[in-house]
Amino acid sequence: MTAILEVRNVTMRFGGLVANEHVSMSVQDGEIFAVIGPNGAGKTTLFNAITGIYEATEGEILFEGKEIRREWSRRTSVRAYAVGIATALVAVFAINATALWQGAIVEKYVYAQPFPWREAMATLVTTMRASGFWTTWGIGLIGFVLGRLGYGAIWRAQRRTPDLVARAGIARTFQNIRLFAEMNLVENVLVGMDQHCRCGYWACLLRPPRFWREQATMHTRAFEFLKFVELADAAGSLARSLPYGHQRRLEIARALATEPKLILLDEPAAGMNPAESADLMRLIRRIRDRGITVVLIEHDMKVVMGISDRIVVLQHGKKIAEGTPEEIRTNPVCIAAYLGTEVVN
Amino acid sequence: MAISSKRITINLMLIAVVAIIPVVEKYVPLGWHISDPMTDVFVYAILGLGLNILTGFTGLLNLGVAAFAAIGAYVFAISTCEIYPFQLGFWSALGLTMAAGALAGFALGAPTLRVRGDYLAIVTLGFGEIVKDVLVNMDSITKGTQGINPLPPPTLFGTELSGNGQYWLFMGIVLVVVAGARRLERSRIGRGWISIREDELASRAMGIRPDHAKMLAFATCASLAALAGALTASRLSSSGEPGNYDFQISILALCIVIVGGLGSVRGVLLGALVMVGMNSIVLVKLTELIGGSDAAPASALADAHGVQWALLFIKTWAQNVLMSPTNWKFLVFGLALVLMMIFRPEGMLPARGTKEDAPDGDDGASGATAVANKELRP
Numbered sequence: 001m002t003a004i005l006e007v008r009n010v011t012m013r014f015g016g017l018v019a020n021e022h023v024s025m026s027v028q029d030g031e032i033f034a035v036i037g038p039n040g041a042g043k044t045t046l047f048n049a050i051t052g053i054y055e056a057t058e059g060e061i062l063f064e065g066k067e068i069r070r071e072w073s074r075r076t077s078v079r080a081y082a083v084g085i086a087t088a089l090v091a092v093f094a095i096n097a098t099a100l101w102q103g104a105i106v107e108k109y110v111y112a113q114p115f116p117w118r119e120a121m122a123t124l125v126t127t128m129r130a131s132g133f134w135t136t137w138g139i140g141l142i143g144f145v146l147g148r149l150g151y152g153a154i155w156r157a158q159r160r161t162p163d164l165v166a167r168a169g170i171a172r173t174f175q176n177i178r179l180f181a182e183m184n185l186v187e188n189v190l191v192g193m194d195q196h197c198r199c200g201y202w203a204c205l206l207r208p209p210r211f212w213r214e215q216a217t218m219h220t221r222a223f224e225f226l227k228f229v230e231l232a233d234a235a236g237s238l239a240r241s242l243p244y245g246h247q248r249r250l251e252i253a254r255a256l257a258t259e260p261k262l263i264l265l266d267e268p269a270a271g272m273n274p275a276e277s278a279d280l281m282r283l284i285r286r287i288r289d290r291g292i293t294v295v296l297i298e299h300d301m302k303v304v305m306g307i308s309d310r311i312v313v314l315q316h317g318k319k320i321a322e323g324t325p326e327e328i329r330t331n332p333v334c335i336a337a338y339l340g341t342e343v344v345n
Numbered sequence: 346m347a348i349s350s351k352r353i354t355i356n357l358m359l360i361a362v363v364a365i366i367p368v369v370e371k372y373v374p375l376g377w378h379i380s381d382p383m384t385d386v387f388v389y390a391i392l393g394l395g396l397n398i399l400t401g402f403t404g405l406l407n408l409g410v411a412a413f414a415a416i417g418a419y420v421f422a423i424s425t426c427e428i429y430p431f432q433l434g435f436w437s438a439l440g441l442t443m444a445a446g447a448l449a450g451f452a453l454g455a456p457t458l459r460v461r462g463d464y465l466a467i468v469t470l471g472f473g474e475i476v477k478d479v480l481v482n483m484d485s486i487t488k489g490t491q492g493i494n495p496l497p498p499p500t501l502f503g504t505e506l507s508g509n510g511q512y513w514l515f516m517g518i519v520l521v522v523v524a525g526a527r528r529l530e531r532s533r534i535g536r537g538w539i540s541i542r543e544d545e546l547a548s549r550a551m552g553i554r555p556d557h558a559k560m561l562a563f564a565t566c567a568s569l570a571a572l573a574g575a576l577t578a579s580r581l582s583s584s585g586e587p588g589n590y591d592f593q594i595s596i597l598a599l600c601i602v603i604v605g606g607l608g609s610v611r612g613v614l615l616g617a618l619v620m621v622g623m624n625s626i627v628l629v630k631l632t633e634l635i636g637g638s639d640a641a642p643a644s645a646l647a648d649a650h651g652v653q654w655a656l657l658f659i660k661t662w663a664q665n666v667l668m669s670p671t672n673w674k675f676l677v678f679g680l681a682l683v684l685m686m687i688f689r690p691e692g693m694l695p696a697r698g699t700k701e702d703a704p705d706g707d708d709g710a711s712g713a714t715a716v717a718n719k720e721l722r723p
Contacts, residue, residue: 051550098485105429106485115430150456158556166552174550180543182608182696183536190533191540195552197533201561204532205525211532258552 003065004029004262004293005050005170010059012045012317019045021317022059027262032284032294034304036328037314038337043297044175046314047264051172052165063262068168070159080151087147088140095139096131103127167195171260173251175267175297181240185231185250188239189222192257222257229253229283245276249283256287263287265296269303281307305329313337364516367509380512382625384580387515388573390617392594393601394519394526394610395569400599401608401696402535403562404542406466409453409473410570410598413446415480415590417571420445422493422584423486435500439575446571447564454563458556473595480587487587494583499576511580518576519614522569526610529565538562539608570598597621600678604685606692615694620678628671 005027012020019042027033035043048054050061052068060067070076093100104120104127128136158164171192180188197218203211226232229249234242239250248268255263268284269277277300284307288294298304304311305325313321313328315337321328328334367380396410424431424438433441457468480487487493499506499514506514529535537558540548549555578584597620605616685692 053546053550097483101486109428109430111427120430162546162549163552163554166550172550174547178544178547180540180547182543183539187536187539191536191548191553192551194533194537199533201529201534204534205528207528215532254551 002029003027004063005295006062006065007046007050008060008062010046010049010056010061012042012049012054013057019317020049020056020314023314023317023319024059025312025319025322027293027295028310030288030291030293031309032288032296032307034308034311035295035297035314036299036301036304036311040316041314042317043314044266045317047172047266047297050165050264051170052160052162055160063165063168063170068160068165068170070155070164072155076155080148080155083151084144084146084148087150088143091143092128092136092140095135096128099131100124100127166258166260169259169261170264171255171258171262172264173248173255173266173268175270177244177247177251179239179247179251179254182238184238185226185235185242185253186219186222188250188254189225189257190218192225192254193218193222193259195258225253225257226250228256228286245272248272248280252283252287256290256292260292262293262295265294265298267297267299269298269300272300274302277303360520364513367512379626380509382622382629384512384515385625386617386621387512387519388577388580389598389601389621390519390614391522391576392570392573392598393605393613393617394522395566395573396598397602397608397610397613398526398529398538398569399562399566401602401606401613402530402538402542403559405559405562406462407469407566408466408592408595408599409469409471409476410566411590411592411594412469412473412476413449413567413570414574414577414594415476415587416449416567417442417446417574418578418584418590419480419487419493419574420571421575421578422496425496425579426493427495428493435497435579439572442571442575443568446574447568449571450564450567451560453567454560458559470592470595473590473592477587477590480590487584490586490588492584492586496578496582496584498582499579515576515580518572522572523610523614530610534558534561542608597624597678600682604681604692606695609692609694609696612692612694612696616692619693620681623677623681624674628674628677632669632671 003026007023007025010020010023011018023042023046025033025035035046037043045054049056104124108120108123109115180191183191197214199211199214223232223235226235229252231242231246231249231253234246239247242250248270252263252265252268265284269280272280281303284294284296296304296308308325310322310324311328312319313331313334320337321331321334323331363383366383370378370380392410392414395413396407399405399407399410421438421442423429424433424441425435426432453469453472457465460468481489484490497505499511501510501514504510530539537548537553538561540551540553541555541558545555574590601616601620602613603616604612604620605614606612
C-alpha cells in the first residue's frame with residue numbers, strides 16, 4: 001500500500017490562535033481512516049487545510065506524493081503578459097482618446113464620402129507620437145506593469161483553491177450540511193459531476209448533438225450515484241425538502257459524483273439514530289469497496305470503532321495518538337483526553 | 346424535451362396573444378395605443394433577463410446594469426450613425442454591440458471577482474456613475490448631452506422596420522433571449538451559476554470554478570443589457586443623453602427581476618410587463634381618464650385675489666401634481682415592492698415551488714426534474 005494523502009507537520013495559525021500544531025499523518029490507499037478528538041481539537045480545520053479552504057501556515061500536504069498547486073506554466077506566463085499588454089493598450093488609448101478620435105475620425109471624415117482608412121491610421125500613429133514620449137510610453141508602461149502584476153497577484157492568491165483540490169481528486173462533505181437547497185437531488189449530483197462535462201458555454205447555448213449525448217450520459221450517471229446512496233426515489237425533489245439523514249447521504253452522493261480518489265467525510269453520522277448510523281457504516285464500507293479512500297471525522301465511537309482501519313486522535317490541535325481502533329481504545333492518553341484523568345485522593 | 350405539451354400550448358397561446366396586439370389595435374378602435382409601450386416592455390424584458398442571469402442565477406447583486414445598456418446604446422450609435430465613418434448595418438452593429446457589452450462585463454467582472462454581496466453592489470453602482478460621467482465628458486466622441494443621432498431603424502432582410510414591424514422584431518428577439526436564458530439555466534453552466542448562489546464554498550469544493558462561472562455570468566448579463574440599450578437607441582433613432590441611463594433604470598431592472606421572481610425566466614417576463622406596463626400603460630391611461638390636463642386655466646388664477654387665489658392655487662397645484670397618476674409611479678413601485686417583500690418575497694413566479702414539496706410532474710422546472718420524473722414513472 002502506498003500513502004495517498006500525507007500531511008506533514010501542518011500548523012494552522014489564526015493570529016495568536018493555533019488550531020493545528022505540527023500535525024502529521026499518512027493515509028494509505030484504500031483504507032478507512034478516522035480523525036477523532038474532543039470539540040475544538042482542530043479536526044475540521046485540518047480538513048479545511050487539506051481541501052484548500054485554508055492555506056496551511058506551515059508544513060505540506062501531499063496527495064499521491066505531490067502537492068496540489070497551480071504551477072507557473074508557459075501558458076500562465078503568456079496569459080500574464082497578454083493581460084499586461086491589453087491593460088497597456090487600453091491605458092494608452094484611453095488617455096489619448098479625444099485627440100486620436102478628433103484627428104483620425106472627425107477630421108478625416110467627410111459626410112457621405114468613402115472614409116480614407118489608411119490616412120486615418122497614419123494620423124493615429126502621428127498623433128500618438130506627437131502626444132509626447134512619456135504620455136504614451138509612460139502610461140503604457142504603468143498599464144503594463146499594473147496588468148501584469150495584477151494577474152500575478154491573483155494567480156498567487158489562487159495557487160491552492162478548493163476547486164483545484166476537488167479537480168485533483170479529493171472530495172468532501174461538510175459538518176453543517178451545505179447542499180444547494182433550491183436545486184433538486186439530480187441537479188445537486190450533476191454539480192458534482194461538472195468537471196467531467198466537456199460541453200462549454202457555446203455548446204450549452206447552441207446545443208449540438210454532442211450536448212444531448214453528454215446530457216443523457218450525465219443524467220444516467222447521476223441516477224447511479226443517487227441509487228448508490230438509496231435516494232433515487234426522491235430524485236426530483238428539492239434538496240431542502242429532504243429529511244436530515246437523507247441530506248447527509250445526498251452530500252455524500254454529490255461528493256462521490258466528482259469521482260474522487262479520496263473522500264473526506266466531516267461528521268457523517270451527526271444527528272443520526274442507531275439504525276441510521278448502521279446504514280451509514282454500510283455505506284462507507286461500500287464507498288471504500290469502490291476503491292475510494294475514506295477519511296472521516298466522527299464523534300460517534302460506535303461508528304469510528306466499527307469501520308476505521310486506523311485512527312488519529314487530536315487534542316488542542318496536536319496529534320496525541322495514532323493506531324488501530326484496538327490500540328486507541330486502550331490508549332491511556334486518549335482516555336484522558338476524552339474522559340479526563342482520575343483524581344486520586 | 347422537458348416541457349409538457351400542456352405547457353407548450355399555454356406558451357404558444359400567450360405568444361400569439363401578445364403578437365396580435367398591434368393587429369387588434371388597428372382594427373378594433375379602442376384607442377389604447379399600447380403596442381408602443383409594449384415595445385418598451387420587450388426592451389426591459391431583455392434587460393431584466395440579462396440582470397436575472399447575474400443577480401437571479403449567480404446571486405451577484407448588480408446595481409449598475411444601466412451602464413451596460415448605455416455602453417450598448419453608444420457602441421451601436423457610433424457604429425451606425427452617419428456622422429461617423431463606420432456605418433455598419435443594423436445586425437452587424439447589434440453583434441458588435443453585444444461583443445462590446447461582453448467585453449465591458451469582463452472588464453468589470455475580472456477585478457471584482459473577490460468582492461461579494463453589498464460590496465459588489467457598491468462597485469457596480471460606482472461603475473454605473475462612472476460610465477455616465479465618461480459619456481458626458483468624452484463629448485468629442487459621444488456628443489456629450491446631445492446624444493448621437495440620427496440612427497438607422499431596425500432592419501430585417503434589408504427592409505427598414507417601423508411600428509408593428511419593430512414590435513414583432515423586438516418580440517422575436519425577446520423570444521430568442523428567453524430560449525437562450527433557459528438553455529443556459531438548464532445546462533452545466535446554469536447549474537454552476539445557481540450552485541454559486543446557493544453556496545459558493547460548497548460549489549468550489551465540488552470542483553466548480555467560481556471565477557470562470559462569474560465571469561461568464563457578468564459577460565452574458567452585460568451583453569444582454571447592451572443589446573437592450575442598442576435596441577432602444579435604434580428605436581428612438583438616438584443614443585439619448587447619458588443621463589437617461591442612470592441609477593433609476595438599474596433599479597427598475599432590479600425591481601423587474603425581484604417582483605417577477607429572482608432566478609425565474611418567466612417571472613422576469615411578467616415582472617417587465619407589470620413594472621413597465623404599470624409605468625407606461627396603466628398610469629398613462631389613468632391620467633388620461635382622470636383628465637389631468639383639465640387643470641384650472643392660468644387666467645382664472647390671474648383674476649383671483651386673496652383667499653380665493655390661495656384656494657385656486659392649491660387646487661391647480663393639486664390637480665397638476667396629484668391628479669396625474671404618472672406622478673404616482675414611485676409611490677406605486679415602492680408600495681408594490683414593500684407588499685411583495687411582506688407577502689411574497691420569492692416573487693410572483695418563483696423559479697421553484699414555494700412550498701416544502703417536490704416540483705409537480707409537468708412543471709418542467711428543469712431538465713433534470715423532468716428526467717427524474719420520467720425515470721420514476723412505472
